[in-house]
Amino acid sequence: MPIERRDAGLVILYCVLTCGFYLIYWYAKMYAELEQVGGRTPTGHSYWVDLLLVVVTCTFYGIWVDYKMSQQFNELNAQAGLPTQDTTSMVVMLDIAAWVFGGMTNLVSSAIHQDQLNKYVRFQNERGAQVGYALPPTT
Numbered sequence: 586m587p588i589e590r591r592d593a594g595l596v597i598l599y600c601v602l603t604c605g606f607y608l609i610y611w612y613a614k615m616y617a618e619l620e621q622v623g624g625r626t627p628t629g630h631s632y633w634v635d636l637l638l639v640v641v642t643c644t645f646y647g648i649w650v651d652y653k654m655s656q657q658f659n660e661l662n663a664q665a666g667l668p669t670q671d672t673t674s675m676v677v678m679l680d681i682a683a684w685v686f687g688g689m690t691n692l693v694s695s696a697i698h699q700d701q702l703n704k705y706v707r708f709q710n711e712r713g714a715q716v717g718y719a720l721p722p723t724t
Contacts, residue, residue, distance in 0.1 A: 588618050588706045593696040600692050627653040648680040651694050658701045
């Protein structure tokens with residue numbers, strides 16, 4: 586199944602327009618796509634277990650999920666020979682700021698992760714790997 590290319594900026598816009606409901610869908614897609622390309626989900630749990638933990642902890646567990654997602658991108662990039670752009674600290678700070686101050690900086694974390702997935706898939710496609718996008722990439 587090809588990976589769906591999503592514009593990182595639109596991830597933020599759709600989340601704002603849908604009052605965050607798009608983020609639930611986006612995480613489900615990211616979990617499936619990361620499992621497809623990396624062989625596992627970011628935390629090792631199913632999406633539904635992690636979603637339940639996010640709800641039970643009033644979204645605090647989501648900081649851990651984003652941290653683990655950044656780590657998984659670091660591992661994927663290292664395995665593929667891509668330069669690793671470590672976003673773990675930035676993502677955690679954005680998520681904590683959103684949690685403490687009630688802002689939406691966590692949406693930027695999602696956009697960062699989407700951008701990392703897009704770059705990874707584009708690199709793999711250029712190398713001739715059979716990852717592919719469901720939609721043609723835009724320039």
